[in-house]
Amino acid sequence: MDSVSIVKGKSEESKQLWSYAKQVAPTQMSVLITGESGTGKEYVAKFIHENSKRKDKPFVAIDCGALPESIASSELFGHMKGAFTGADRDKKGQFEYANGGTLFLDEIGNLSYESQVKLLRVLQERKIRRVGGNQEIDIDVRIIAATNENLDSAIAENEFRNDLYHRLNEFSLTIPSLEHRPEDLEEFIDYFIEEACQELDKENVNIDPQVVDDLKDYDWPGNLRELKNLMKRAVLLCQNRIIEHKHLPPSVFKTPQAETTAKVNSNDLKQVKEHHEREIILKCLEKNKFNKSKTAKELNIDRTTLYNKIKSLGLDV
DSSP states (O other): OOTTGGGTOSSHHHHHHHHHHHHHTTSOOOEEEEOOTTSOHHHHHHHHHHTSTTTTSOEEEEEGGGOOHHHHHHHHHOBOTTSSTTOOSOBOOHHHHTTTSEEEEETGGGSOHHHHHHHHHHHHHOEEEOBTOOOEEEOOOEEEEEESSOHHHHHHTTSSOHHHHHHHOSEEEEOOOGGGOGGGHHHHHHHHHHHHHHHHTOOOOEEOHHHHHHHTTSOOTTHHHHHHHHHHHHHHHOSSSEEOGGGSOGGGSSSOOOOOOOOOOTTOHHHHHHHHHHHHHHHHHHHTTTOHHHHHHHHTSOHHHHHHHHHHTTOOO
């Protein structure tokens, strides 16, 4: 099974998605992929790259949501030695690393307005200039962008440039959420179990068919990423090579089960604070379908702070 087949599926929605991806792959068109967090947008981007004329050149992925404005230009376009404090050497940007290949800009909606202006100029002129440099560098890069946000709303609110949107959206693909393609679930479960077995050095682990049927009733807010994590956990916990209900969190089943929570030392203020912060952030992420931009706004923090908290609190989202 190749690196992207895990998100192909058997549903009509999935078949249409991959048919469109295969048709656009050999072209030079920019592609905008939309879909909820965890649906596999980067896998689709890799599939397009691997089936393009650029397949022997680099595929470089950037998470725009985790890109602070203070270093965005340096990361994207590079910098020259002495351009700013700490720039002790010349540094290539991701555009240069991707030259000749494909640059995948994930969560493009989180890119600051200033960075959007710079990106648009590069896409129009096909040239970059490193921070602190005078020389223009020709670049030949295909752009594939992805977002879990409604960019039309962002444009209406002047948070995303309309001209950049149309530059990126020469061809659009929408990945359906796992909730809306339950007929794909069994294929994904089998793949993730096999993958977990290889990683955890286990053999011949299967899943109780009744568990699969019950999982079809779950709405999967975290999509494929959530499913992958749960199957890995279940493979680790099962000892008899059969994944049963007890090997999965009660929250994924509709039948009432006792809620389990981590033990927290009520006298340890730091531990109590982290526990409650973790619960609040996780509930807010689930409410917003794991859209980090919406979650940050609702929590009244910036996106960089949210990313840092997700990392420090061990939230695998």
